[in-house]
Amino acid sequence: MTPYIIALLLVFMIIGAIIALEIRDTLAAVVALAAVGIGISIAFLFMGAPDLAITQVVVEVLVLLILIRATISRDVTTIEAGRPQFVMTISVCALLILLLFSLHMVEVLPTFGLQDHMVNIGNPSFHYLSEALSETGAANIVTAILLDYRVYDTLGEVTVLFVALIGVWTVLRKKGRLRGEAVAFGQKEEDDEA
Amino acid sequence: MKPDQGMSLIVKTVTCWINSFIFLFGIYVMLFGHITPGGGFPGGVIIACSFILITLAAGKEFALKLFSLDDASVVDSFSIFLFLFIGFLGLILGNYFLQNFMAAGEPFRLPSAGTIVLNNVAIGLKVGAAIFAMFMYLSLFRLDEGEETE
Numbered sequence: 001m002t003p004y005i006i007a008l009l010l011v012f013m014i015i016g017a018i019i020a021l022e023i024r025d026t027l028a029a030v031v032a033l034a035a036v037g038i039g040i041s042i043a044f045l046f047m048g049a050p051d052l053a054i055t056q057v058v059v060e061v062l063v064l065l066i067l068i069r070a071t072i073s074r075d076v077t078t079i080e081a082g083r084p085q086f087v088m089t090i091s092v093c094a095l096l097i098l099l100l101f102s103l104h105m106v107e108v109l110p111t112f113g114l115q116d117h118m119v120n121i122g123n124p125s126f127h128y129l130s131e132a133l134s135e136t137g138a139a140n141i142v143t144a145i146l147l148d149y150r151v152y153d154t155l156g157e158v159t160v161l162f163v164a165l166i167g168v169w170t171v172l173r174k175k176g177r178l179r180g181e182a183v184a185f186g187q188k189e190e191d192d193e194a
Numbered sequence: 195m196k197p198d199q200g201m202s203l204i205v206k207t208v209t210c211w212i213n214s215f216i217f218l219f220g221i222y223v224m225l226f227g228h229i230t231p232g233g234g235f236p237g238g239v240i241i242a243c244s245f246i247l248i249t250l251a252a253g254k255e256f257a258l259k260l261f262s263l264d265d266a267s268v269v270d271s272f273s274i275f276l277f278l279f280i281g282f283l284g285l286i287l288g289n290y291f292l293q294n295f296m297a298a299g300e301p302f303r304l305p306s307a308g309t310i311v312l313n314n315v316a317i318g319l320k321v322g323a324a325i326f327a328m329f330m331y332l333s334l335f336r337l338d339e340g341e342e343t344e
Contacts, residue, residue, distance in 0.1 A: 137298030138228035138307035146233065147310045151292045154313070155277065158320055162274050165324045169267075172331045 002046050009046075013039040026071045034064045042101055050105050199253035209251040216244040224318035228307040234314040238321025245326045254333065266327040273319035280312050 013036045020032035037060035044053040128145055138144040146154050200206060223230075224237025249257040284293035296308035305311070
């Protein structure tokens with residue numbers, strides 16, 4: 001059952017990505033991109049990674065909000081009046097589908113307060129709890145996991161922060177380009193559109 | 195600290211008293227991250243918060259005189275290279291990249307847990323400088339808005 005669902009999701013995501021690339025309207029492209037992200041999140045859920053699915057949904061919603069905010073001032077989109085009931089029905093259906101997948105995620109998560117999943121010998125968490133102090137010498141097991149067992153993750157996080165600082169620096173720099181040095185922002189966009 | 199910059203005298207006095215303790219607490223959280231709750235990320239954020247407190251209380255010019263944006267960028271780049279350097283030391287002296295090649299040592303002591311302490315210090319410097327620099331860039335942007343529109 002699960003491989004077929006993942007295959008269906010893959011087809012859905014590929015179609016969404018092609019639509020996002022090919023469509024003329026920027027806002028529609030952003031919405032198609034968001035559909036791809038939601039597909040990735042549901043695929044994570046079916047592959048047994050609920051924490052990744054939650055992260056993907058949160059990042060997707062944030063990116064969608066930022067992109068819509070960025071594009072909606074650029075393109076003048078007209079919302080056609082009429083058919084509010086149709087839009088309402090579609091929205092309620094989408095929310096119900098989301099709720100269905102969320103219920104599935106609750107089933108995947110371990111029961112609150114249950115310690116059975118820790119006691120299983122061979123589980124990584126059991127190994128961390130019993131061996132971390134003698135292997136790393138760190139009394140704080142969270143730090144031992146972050147900076148010894150999973151130090152690649154920490155390197156990635158530090159790199160993300162570094163790149164974010166470079167991005168902030170580039171966008172919000174004190175001195176802009178001089179007019180003779182390079183093409184101004186507005187002019188370049190006009191050239192791209194033409 | 196000029197009297198006409200920043201917030202009121204009460205805020206400035208309280209900041210003078212309390213700020214060094216916040217800074218020391220940040221260093222403590224950073225250094226003792228392998229023994230007590232904490233680590234490089236929260237320690238760096240606390241250190242950045244002490245500088246942000248100076249900025250809010252005494253104004254941007256005073257804070258930038260203490261720790262300029264060039265200093266922040268130097269500390270930021272240096273500490274990420276320190277982290278990578280420790281990782282490559284693990285590759286050279288040990289077996290693989292980012293290996294904890296130093297001895298585990300006696301638990302509950304400051305020089306224990308091998309490279310975890312050094313990594314914590316590198317991450318703390320990195321996070322502190324980066325968050326302070328981001329705060330300053332975001333607040334300086336508003337100052338120069340008038341110049342950019344011309």
